[in-house]
Amino acid sequence: MNPLVTSTSTSHSGIVVASIRRMISDGELHPGDRLPIEPKLAEQLGVSRGSLREGVRALSSMGVLETRQGSGTFVTDLDAELLLAPVELLVDLQRSSGAQQVHSVRRVLETDAAGRAAVLIDEEQLEEAARILDRSEVAIEADIIDHEVVMEHDIAFHAVIGRASGNDILAALISALSSRTVRGRLWRAISDEAADANTLREHREILDAIRAGDPDAARIRMAAHLLAVESFLDSTPPPRSEN
Structure with a gap:
């Protein structure tokens, strides 16, 4: 040719x-x-x-x-989530060094979303988030914890906050990054027996701040929650086969 x-x-x-x-x-x-x-x-x-x-x-x-x-x-x-699909590919192709950067970007986005949600969230979304956390608690208190089920609730909770931010692009980016950082978060849950319970407590604190309409508290709670995940993965990275 x-x-x-x-x-x-x-x-x-x-x-x-x-x-x-x-x-x-x-x-x-x-x-x-x-x-x-x-x-x-x-x-x-x-x-x-x-x-x-x-x-x-x-x-x-x-x-x-x-x-x-x-x-x-x-x-x-022109659905934002569909148009941002290439972001998911970018995240999927990251090796361990890039994964830490992905978690950092996620923290920045979700911290802003939590602050926005504290101002814009409606009662239906508040109830949905509360139901998700209740289901997560049931899963965590089971005799044998299914960490993947707990992670599904985790993703769903963060997705509600993303949607409640009132910004479709922000919500789509959060969805893409949240679902693509599951491996590291599952590794934390499996490696640290207190991780699931701590995550649930932090989620409830985030929701309480959002329900109170306090954007500053919501941002602080969300940032602290996601920074804890980053810190663990930085000090205890998943095995190479998990990346």
């Missing part, structure tokens, strides 16, 4: 990606809108139909577009 042709095709597909993204950001295209038919859009963007298809495929892999058989290509609902 001629490398010049390949390079030109790639360059033109990049034009497609940039142009459609601009059309969305400028309000020319909205979530749910159908793109113009292929010949018309290719002419509009000044690219070949092959380059247009490559660009559409790229945007589809990013969660920006979706092609429906027999109907055409549409702008997705």
Whole structure:
């Protein structure tokens, strides 16, 4: 294959990606809108139909577009969690040295989310968070603790706070990072028999601060909680096979 042709095709597909993204950001295209038919859009963007298809495929892999058989290509609902999926890949590819940085970023984001939640959380979300912690307590008090079940409750609790922050992007980032730091947190729970109980206590303190509408206390509680996880993993890293 001629490398010049390949390079030109790639360059033109990049034009497609940039142009459609601009059309969305400028309000020319909205979530749910159908793109113009292929010949018309290719002419509009000044690219070949092959380059247009490559660009559409790229945007589809990013969660920006979706092609429906027999109907055409549409702008997705631009769900933040879907668009931030590449962040999960980035986290997955981190080795042990990068994992510590991921935990630090998570702490920064969730500390801010806790403060926002203290101001914005509604009664339904408060009740949901409380129910999650009650289920977590039952799991922790079982004769044999299923640490994975406890971790599911942990993730769910943090997700509620993320959503209660009132910022969809922040909530999506928290979801991506929280679910991708499970291995290290499970290692802590398995290695330290008091970890699950301490985590539950810290979660209840966070929720109490949020329920009281105290953003400063909520931030402090959340930061201390996540810093404890970081400190443990820094001093007692998981085995290499766990990273």
